[in-house]
Amino acid sequence: MGVSSKYSKTWAAGSYFDLILSSAMMMLLFIATITIIFFTDSTTLFATEELTNITTFALVFCASIGWIMAIHAGIAFDILPLIHGVVTFEYTLLRHYLLVNVAGQALILAGLLTGDVQLMQDFSTAGIALLSWSLVMLGDPGKNLHQNKKSRSDDEVGIASSLPGLLLPLFGIASFTTWVLRDIPGMIELGFAIILVIFLNMINFATILSHFNRRVNMAIIKPKHIPMIFITLLSLSTLHAVMAFLYGRGNVSNDMFSISLGLPFLWIFVMSKPFKLLRNSISKNSTPHSKLILASLFSYPLLAATTAFNRFGIDLGNGVTYALFIFCTSLLCVWGMALYLHEDHLHKSTHTRKTPWLTLLSTIAGAMLIIIIYIGIDVENDGFSEIEILWAMTILISFIAWAIVMVKDVFLGEKDWHKIPMYYDRFIEKE
Numbered sequence: 001m002g003v004s005s006k007y008s009k010t011w012a013a014g015s016y017f018d019l020i021l022s023s024a025m026m027m028l029l030f031i032a033t034i035t036i037i038f039f040t041d042s043t044t045l046f047a048t049e050e051l052t053n054i055t056t057f058a059l060v061f062c063a064s065i066g067w068i069m070a071i072h073a074g075i076a077f078d079i080l081p082l083i084h085g086v087v088t089f090e091y092t093l094l095r096h097y098l099l100v101n102v103a104g105q106a107l108i109l110a111g112l113l114t115g116d117v118q119l120m121q122d123f124s125t126a127g128i129a130l131l132s133w134s135l136v137m138l139g140d141p142g143k144n145l146h147q148n149k150k151s152r153s154d155d156e157v158g159i160a161s162s163l164p165g166l167l168l169p170l171f172g173i174a175s176f177t178t179w180v181l182r183d184i185p186g187m188i189e190l191g192f193a194i195i196l197v198i199f200l201n202m203i204n205f206a207t208i209l210s211h212f213n214r215r216v217n218m219a220i221i222k223p224k225h226i227p228m229i230f231i232t233l234l235s236l237s238t239l240h241a242v243m244a245f246l247y248g249r250g251n252v253s254n255d256m257f258s259i260s261l262g263l264p265f266l267w268i269f270v271m272s273k274p275f276k277l278l279r280n281s282i283s284k285n286s287t288p289h290s291k292l293i294l295a296s297l298f299s300y301p302l303l304a305a306t307t308a309f310n311r312f313g314i315d316l317g318n319g320v321t322y323a324l325f326i327f328c329t330s331l332l333c334v335w336g337m338a339l340y341l342h343e344d345h346l347h348k349s350t351h352t353r354k355t356p357w358l359t360l361l362s363t364i365a366g367a368m369l370i371i372i373i374y375i376g377i378d379v380e381n382d383g384f385s386e387i388e389i390l391w392a393m394t395i396l397i398s399f400i401a402w403a404i405v406m407v408k409d410v411f412l413g414e415k416d417w418h419k420i421p422m423y424y425d426r427f428i429e430k431e
Contacts, residue, residue: 014345014419015094019074020338022098023067024403026105030063031399033109035392044115051117053188056319057179058108058124060192063326064200065131065175066105071334072203073097073138075341076165082424083161083214084145093141097134104130128179135172142166156214158226160206171199186248193241196322197264201237204333205230205268208297211337212272215423216289216350218280220273229271236264255311261321262307269300288350292336295360299329299367306371320374327395328367335359335402342406344421358401366394 037045045055077094104127111123142165171194178191209226212218221229240260247257274297280286281294306321343353369391 014078014417016071016074016078016338016341018094019070019077019098020406022102023070023074024399026067026070026102027399028396029109030059030067030105031392031396033112034059035389036113038389038392040115044117045112045120047117054121054182055112057182057188057191058112058120058128060195060322060326061124061128061131061175061179062105062108064195064330065135066101066108068200068326068330068334069135069203070098070101071338072207073101075207075334075337078341079421079424080145080161080165082420082427085427086145093137097137100130100134100137104128104134125179128176132172132176135175136169138165139169139172142168156217156219156223157206157209158223158230160209160226160230163230164202164206167202171195175199185250186245189244189248190241192322193237193244196325197240197244197261198234198237200330201264201268201325202234204296204330205233207333207337208268208272208293211290211293211340212277215340216287218277218287218289220277221271229267233264233267233271236260236267240264257318258307258311261318262304265300265303265307265325269297269304272297274298288353290336290340291355292332292339292360294336295364296329296332296336299324299332302367303329317374320371323370323374324367327370328363331398332360332363339402339405341421344423345417345419347416347418347422356401356405359398359405362394362398362401366391366398369394 046052107123107127107130109127111120111127114120114123142162145162145165174194175191178187178194181187182191209221212220213223240263243252243257243260246252247254277294277297281289281291303321303325306324307318339356340353369387373387373391
């Protein structure tokens with residue numbers, strides 16, 4: 001039955017900031033690690049295609065389940081108890097999650113900085129185990145949330161609001177298993193599919209729905225259609241995971257793999273009524289919303305397009321789609337949601353909120369650089385080019401611009417910070 005009644009369901013409101021600060025610190029360390037690898041020409045970890053896949057998997061795990069997931073967790077800790085009217089976790093769980101998440105990332109990054117293949121894999125095994133455990137830790141509150149939520153509390157978002165919490169332990173165990181069995185052909189490819197296409201893509205879609213359907217009340221998807229759309233998304237994503245495993249074993253063609261990769265992304269874009277959103281964003285009486293989340297949604301057709309390039313004689317490799325998904329689609333989505341929630345805590349009018357254009361434009365520039373990098377990439381190269389370093393700088397600029405907006409509104413802003421965010425107070429009943 002959830003958590004002891006000594007905790008109010010409003011106690012965790014505002015707790016998002018601790019996780020966002022830890023995420024900011026770890027993202028800086030992540031960018032620094034990548035930059036050091038670029039500057040020092042540390043090609044040992046990328047000497048072969050197999051090592052490249054293993055090293056990239058560790059980096060993807062660190063980013064996706066590490067600092068990106070930490071922000072999503074902070075948002076969930078902050079608002080889900082308010083929305084669903086149930087307390088599902090204690091303060092100690094939040095602290096334990098934060099420590100385990102940070103420790104896991106630190107181990108992976110430390111292993112990468114050694115430049116030694118064996119040490120990198122040993123450190124990454126420990127780090128990935130901790131990050132996987134951090135997902136398992138959230139399983140019990142996710143189950144309690146689903147079982148004890150108020151009736152009709154997830155109408156605007158449907159099962160997308162609570163189902164991801166139920167599946168967290170499964171994703172944690174499955175992701176760790178693919179790393180442990182990485183020497184088996186196809187397991188690394190399966191791991192990429194589970195972490196990015198199934199897990200993080202599901203979280204992104206739930207975030208997009210939460211923002212447009214619930215927070216700004218634009219009703220892009222009718223609630224009665226959400227179960228079918230969400231389950232279809234999971235089915236398409238699972239199909240891609242199967243194809244990824246078979247592709248890694250050489251049992252299916254690159255065309256089949258690419259088609260299965262593009263379908264979940266295209267499905268999200270089409271089902272989210274993009275033209276309705278676009279008309280609203282440019283109309284005279286548009287509904288205020290997050291431009292970062294809107295841009296995240298409109299990056300989905302780009303993801304789908306990159307999976308089809310090889311059919312036109314442009315071989316970018318599959319890594320470009322994953323890189324764009326993490327450093328453009330997912331970043332814009334989670335940063336947009338965190339910023340909008342943060343401004344809700346400041347009780348700032350939605351009509352006076354400003355778009356962090358430097359963050360948005362530098363992230364888009366970074367996405368363009370990713371495509372340029374993959375056009376000219378060569379697995380056998382002797383070092384990294386200035387373009388990769390420039391890309392790292394654009395990500396750093398976008399992060400710093402976003403962080404400045406977050407921090408200045410707390411410490412230098414004219415608005416008072418409120419524990420209960422505006423809009424969400426409508427879910428609170430007298431206890």
